[in-house]
Amino acid sequence: MAEYRTRQREMILDYMIKNKDIHVTADMIIKYFQFHETPIGKATVYRNLDKLVSDNIVRKFTIEDGTGACYQYSGAGSRCREHYHFKCTRCGELYHIQCDFMNEISSHVYKEHKFKIDSSKTVFYGICEKCGN
Amino acid sequence: MAEYRTRQREMILDYMIKNKDIHVTADMIIKYFQFHETPIGKATVYRNLDKLVSDNIVRKFTIEDGTGACYQYSGAGSRCREHYHFKCTRCGELYHIQCDFMNEISSHVYKEHKFKIDSSKTVFYGICEKCGN
DNA sequence: TTGCGTGCAAAGGTTTTGCATGGCA
DNA sequence: TGCCATGCAAAACCTTTGCACGCAA
Numbered sequence: 001m002a003e004y005r006t007r008q009r010e011m012i013l014d015y016m017i018k019n020k021d022i023h024v025t026a027d028m029i030i031k032y033f034q035f036h037e038t039p040i041g042k043a044t045v046y047r048n049l050d051k052l053v054s055d056n057i058v059r060k061f062t063i064e065d066g067t068g069a070c071y072q073y074s075g076a077g078s079r080c081r082e083h084y085h086f087k088c089t090r091c092g093e094l095y096h097i098q099c100d101f102m103n104e105i106s107s108h109v110y111k112e113h114k115f116k117i118d119s120s121k122t123v124f125y126g127i128c129e130k131c132g133n
Numbered sequence: 134m135a136e137y138r139t140r141q142r143e144m145i146l147d148y149m150i151k152n153k154d155i156h157v158t159a160d161m162i163i164k165y166f167q168f169h170e171t172p173i174g175k176a177t178v179y180r181n182l183d184k185l186v187s188d189n190i191v192r193k194f195t196i197e198d199g200t201g202a203c204y205q206y207s208g209a210g211s212r213c214r215e216h217y218h219f220k221c222t223r224c225g226e227l228y229h230i231q232c233d234f235m236n237e238i239s240s241h242v243y244k245e246h247k248f249k250i251d252s253s254k255t256v257f258y259g260i261c262e263k264c265g266n
Numbered sequence: 267t268t269g270c271g272t273g274c275a276a277a278g279g280t281t282t283t284g285c286a287t288g289g290c291a
Numbered sequence: 292t293g294c295c296a297t298g299c300a301a302a303a304c305c306t307t308t309g310c311a312c313g314c315a316a
Contacts, residue, residue, distance in 0.1 A: 004290050004295055026280080041298040046281060048296095062195040068280055086248050095248065101241050108234050114262035115219050115228065121258035129247035137270055137315050159305080174273040179306060181271095201305055 008040050012048045016058055016073040023061060023070035023087075023094055059120050074120055084119055088128035095128065141173050145181045149191055149206040156194060156203035156220075156227055192253050207253055217252055221261035228261065 015029055026045050033040045049071055052058035057075040062068075083098035084105075106117045148162055159178050166173045182204055185191035190208040195201075216231030217238075239250045 002291080002295075006290070006296060008297070039298095042280095043282075043299080044297055086242075086246075086250075088248075089251065089254065095246075097242070097246050097248070099245065101238075101245070105234075105238060109219075109230070109257070112232065112234070113219075113228075113230050115221075115230070115257070115259055116261075117219075117257050117259040118222065121222065123255070124242070124248070124250050125254035126248055126250040128249075135270075135316075139271060139315075141272070172273095175305095176274080176307075177272055 007038075008044050009048050011037065011040065012045060013052065013057070016052070016071065017075075020073040021094075021096070023072055025068050025070055027068065061121070061123055084122060084124060086124045086126065086128070088131055089125050090127055090131040093128060093130070140171075141177050142181050144170065144173065145178060146185065146190070149185070149204065150208075153206040154227075154229075156205055158201050158203055160201065194254070194256055217255060217257060219257045219259065219261070221264055222258050223260055223264040226261055226263070 011033065012029060015032065016024065026042075026049060029045050029049075030040065030042055049058060049060075053060050053071070057073070058071050059074045061070045061072070083096055084102050086095040086097055087093070088095070106119060109115050109117055144166065145162060148165065149157065159175075159182060162178050162182075163173065163175055182191060182193075186193050186204070190206070191204050192207045194203045194205070216229055217235050219228040219230055220226070221228070239252060242248050242250055
């Protein structure tokens with residue numbers, strides 16, 4: 001099954017790359033193109049996101065308050081493969097944290113607990129500094 | 134606003150305690166009582182779960198594949214307050230892991246990154262030993 | 267008796283699916 | 292031309308809400 005290169009697919013991927021630092025919802029994509037460029041059908045957005053997720057170019061989260069899924073670019077050029085994400089449950093801000101200690105978590109858990117963490121799917125929840133903790 | 138003690142509320146709490154080691158969905162509760170005891174209305178299940186969550190007796194997760202929310206008892210008698218949860222994205226099994234190293238994560242992140250992790254809301258995703266990693 | 271809780275059905279929101287049409291190769 | 296991709300609308304989910312009735316205190 002060959003794969004076609006369509007305008008819509010390019011537009012969505014471009015959008016994901018441009019917004020690689022935030023968590024994007026399907027609705028944001030739909031709304032964006034509705035008002036800024038040529039509208040893209042809802043189904044098309046979902047189908048392309050699914051494909052990008054299967055191809056490991058985008059990863060999918062479901063945020064704690066459950067109001068739909070979030071997507072984020074994680075392909076070439078993104079620096080989000082090795083670090084962890086922290087989401088403030090109060091203000092919703094997403095933080096990207098990378099440090100040696102955090103990197104040790106994966107190896108510790110793998111060695112001692114035989115569990116291979118997929119850091120790209122894991123999000124820590126809590127309260128950030130701004131929101132007073 | 135006084136709070137009444139109803140049969141349904143007790144049934145749901147009992148169910149949560151009995152199943153404190155797994156992630157339970159609203160639908161599981163509805164189905165269970167539909168077939169095993171007196172059925173409980175959908176809305177009642179959701180309303181009581183919400184209340185239990187506000188009261189910090191149950192916590193709510195949204196699992197990675199996005200098919201609805203999961204709930205888990207975390208009140209007295211549960212040992213899930215201080216440790217982390219690991220969910221295998223292949224078999225769906227939920228693991229409860231507690232060890233000193235993991236406990237250091239919270240204090241490290243708090244000290245160095247000014248983020249106060251809520252470990253009861255955080256779930257690590259990855260592949261477990263059984264599923265070959 | 268008071269007023270919170272329940273249950274049903276309807277509404278709301280997100281995501282998926284069916285099907286005819288459009289467009290890449 | 293062949294076949295995948297798109298777009299629309301409808302369907303399928305999960306969850307919330309409105310409202311009348313039931314039941315705990």
